[in-house]
Amino acid sequence: MSEKNREGKRTARERLAEERAKQKSAEKRRRVLIVGASVVCVLGLAAVIGVVAANSGKDDKQASGPVVAPSGANGQDSLAIPVGEQGAKSTLVVWEDFRCPACKAFEAAYRPTIHELTGSGKLKVEYHLATIIDGNMGGTGSRTAANAAACAQDAGKFPGYHDVLYENQPEETSDDYAENAKLLELAQKVDGLDTPAFRTCVEKGTHDSWVDKSAAAFRNGGFSGTPTVLLNGKNIYQDQTMTPAKLKQQVLEAAKG
Structure with missing residues (x-):
């Protein structure tokens, strides 16, 4: 040769x-990299908590029904579910997926602070729902859970049901949330949510097309993954020094004017 x-x-x-x-x-x-909850207190450690790539697989099973936004949804194309006083001087925008372990880690660490700030009227939160775990891992649990959460918004019970979904989140590889029976069972943990209207909304997938539209907005938004957390337009998830205490301090300072 x-x-x-x-x-x-x-x-x-x-x-x-x-x-x-x-x-x-x-x-x-x-792949999603997850570390124990003991290190979750620092929000910015994306490499530690793990982020699901936003441009990974997509859910190919798109809903075909009309786009029905949940009651009270606002923002561009009515894709945001608002929580808190609309007159609050600080806005926290959260893009999340109910099957996403990193989203659960964020919720576990920051939920008490977020509840305190929304309850005092100093912070409003706009929740946007994504379905990237369905695309990455297969299944439909992200979308089905998001539809159920939108149904809870119709009933005025979104915050409570939102928290219950994260508290009972299955393993990432499990598609338990694809089952309506599981989502209806969890609704019993929220006072007043388990009603015929809620059940019909969940079982019919009333907001499936709206969820698909939200998921498309996430994919087209240039975000790096879930959760994406923006405080007054700034991506605080990338702040290596961010903690619940620092988030609270920034919101309180903004409230003073």
Whole structure:
């Protein structure tokens, strides 16, 4: 074999090895890295908590019904579910997925502070629902749970049901939330939510197309993953020094004017 042929084969092997390395790296980026709750107190440690890549797989099973926004939804295309006083000087925008473990970690660490600030009228939260775990892991639990949460918004029970969904979140690889029976069972944990109207909304998938529209907005929004958390337009999830106490301090300072 000539030196030229040997060089050509060596170069081909190198290209193949490089391509395999790229594919392996891309696969790793599609996985969620989760660490124990003891380190979740620092919001900005995306590498520790784990972020689900926003441009990963999509849910191919799109709903075909009309887009029906839940009661009180606002913002562009009525895709935000608001919580808190609308006159609050600070706004927290949260993009999340009910199957996302990193979203659960964020909720566990920051929920008491967020509840305190919304309850005192100093913070309003706009929740946007995504379905990227359905695309990454397969299944429909992200969308089905989001529809149920929108049904809870119709009933004026979104905050309570939102928290219950995260408190009872199944393993990431489990699609338990695809089952309406599971979502209806969890509704019994929220006073006054388990009604015929709520059950019909969940079982008919009343807000499925709205959830799909929200998920598309997330994919097209240039976000890096869930959760994405913006305080007054600034992505605080990327702040390595962010803590619940710091979030509270910033909101209180904004409230003073």
